[in-house]
Amino acid sequence: MSKRRKLNMRNIIKKAIQAFRDRNQPTYAHVYHPSSKIRRTAVVCISACLMFMVCGTAWSMGTDIANATDKQEHEKKMVAIIIDDMGNNMKGTEQILQLPVKITVAVMPFLPTTQQDAIEAHKRGHDVIVHLPMEPKQGKPEWLGPGAIKANMTDDEVRAKVTAAIKNVPHAIGMNNHMGSKVTSDKRIMSIVLDVCKEHGLFFVDSRTNYWSVVPELAAEKGMPPVRNDIFLDDTHTLAHVNRQITKVMEWLDKHDTCVTIGHVGVAGRYTSSALQSSVPTLKDHAKFVGISDLVRSEWGWKGNPAANTTIPSNVQ
Ligand SMILES: [Zn+2]
Numbered sequence: 001m002s003k004r005r006k007l008n009m010r011n012i013i014k015k016a017i018q019a020f021r022d023r024n025q026p027t028y029a030h031v032y033h034p035s036s037k038i039r040r041t042a043v044v045c046i047s048a049c050l051m052f053m054v055c056g057t058a059w060s061m062g063t064d065i066a067n068a069t070d071k072q073e074h075e076k077k078m079v080a081i082i083i084d085d086m087g088n089n090m091k092g093t094e095q096i097l098q099l100p101v102k103i104t105v106a107v108m109p110f111l112p113t114t115q116q117d118a119i120e121a122h123k124r125g126h127d128v129i130v131h132l133p134m135e136p137k138q139g140k141p142e143w144l145g146p147g148a149i150k151a152n153m154t155d156d157e158v159r160a161k162v163t164a165a166i167k168n169v170p171h172a173i174g175m176n177n178h179m180g181s182k183v184t185s186d187k188r189i190m191s192i193v194l195d196v197c198k199e200h201g202l203f204f205v206d207s208r209t210n211y212w213s214v215v216p217e218l219a220a221e222k223g224m225p226p227v228r229n230d231i232f233l234d235d236t237h238t239l240a241h242v243n244r245q246i247t248k249v250m251e252w253l254d255k256h257d258t259c260v261t262i263g264h265v266g267v268a269g270r271y272t273s274s275a276l277q278s279s280v281p282t283l284k285d286h287a288k289f290v291g292i293s294d295l296v297r298s299e300w301g302w303k304g305n306p307a308a309n310t311t312i313p314s315n316v317q
Helices: 003-024 034-076 093-097 114-123 155-168 187-199 215-221 239-255 269-284 292-300
Strands: 078-086 104-107 127-134 172-179 203-205 258-264
Touching: 078 093, 078 114, 078 127, 078 172, 078 269, 078 292, 093 114, 093 269, 104 114, 104 172, 114 127, 127 155, 127 292, 155 172, 155 187, 172 187, 172 292, 187 203, 187 215, 203 215, 203 292, 239 258, 239 269, 258 269, 258 292
Parallel strands: 078 104, 078 258, 104 127, 127 172, 172 203
Antiparallel strands: none
């Protein structure tokens, strides 16, 4: 083989080895040729996908954490719905008792369905409180109902009336006032009312029918929960008004941890019960439905034990 031919052969082998090395080296980042462009595009796509997956997972984790935090917030918040004026088979009574969430029924003593309503509410898992009639500044005496507390009563008379009312409402764990714009600002009378409640293991919810009520201040002095109504649901008797008030409850819950709200059976009973029924899912997004006893135990550590206050007659069991 000539010298020149040998050199040519050596060059061909060198080039072949180099070509083989080039094929195995990951040179697409530095050397420009068509296949390296395809590889670069593939790498960009894969990187983008990976980044998207990582970011997506992080975002969804972030959303999950935010939702969980929101959920925890809502689980901490409590709404206690009290329905007044039960015990007289008024409009909306059955619908109120059938609400699918825990509420509190405030039952007036000594009325035709007092015991029946209290026992039925208790069976369905609702809280029961005594709705005690108290003298208002204005209003007809017949609106008060039997067993009412009046401003001219002696200490002993007040004590006897409150005790009898507690004994007349089965399963009662607390009390609130029916009317009472006059009596709830009377320190002498309210002090006796609260003392009797405490002796029987009951707390007292101030319905706030009077801006000058002495109840929260007296309750705090006596080591009782200063719990009071925040929003009346149906002081105007229309469905639109009740719905507006339910919106106010939700707005209140955005700023506060608890909301006590009072509605009624009677003239507005059907509006109140149907508005509450349809608002349950939305309200559930804002807070947990609790009985008023759950709220006072959780907020003020109330430990009153109202057991054995009443003997339930066999004909209504
Ligand atoms: Zn009432």
